[in-house]
Amino acid sequence: MSSPISDNDFDNLINDAGLNLDEPEPQAAPVDGPATLPQQDLSFFGKIPVNVTLEVASTEISLKELMDVDAGSVIALDKLAGEPLDVKVNGALFAKAEVVVLNGNYGLRIVELSGSALSGLGA
Numbered sequence: 001m002s003s004p005i006s007d008n009d010f011d012n013l014i015n016d017a018g019l020n021l022d023e024p025e026p027q028a029a030p031v032d033g034p035a036t037l038p039q040q041d042l043s044f045f046g047k048i049p050v051n052v053t054l055e056v057a058s059t060e061i062s063l064k065e066l067m068d069v070d071a072g073s074v075i076a077l078d079k080l081a082g083e084p085l086d087v088k089v090n091g092a093l094f095a096k097a098e099v100v101v102l103n104g105n106y107g108l109r110i111v112e113l114s115g116s117a118l119s120g121l122g123a
Helices: 007-016 043-047 063-067
Strands: 052-055 085-089 092-102 105-113
Touching: 052 092
Parallel strands: none
Antiparallel strands: 052 085, 085 092, 092 105
């Protein structure tokens, strides 16, 4: 069985180990400009398929109202005509866009990127 260690013996052990608990940690020297992180090659992300959707508008109606819908019914939506539409990538808002026709197909003209644009992922 070991005997209890005295406070004095404990202090000696701490000091012998080079742990000086009484003095504050020295502050790191300030670095000019922002710290630069090592560059990583993220180009492999550019090959991951994503689902891009255009959300025209939405609304919330009761189940009774939905049950009353038939051919010719009109459901009012929450966006004004001509307002930019939401472009979503895998369900997350990516940009605002307007619909264009390109070689007979619908297309999107991006008018505003959201704060979560994917430009950092590379091509």
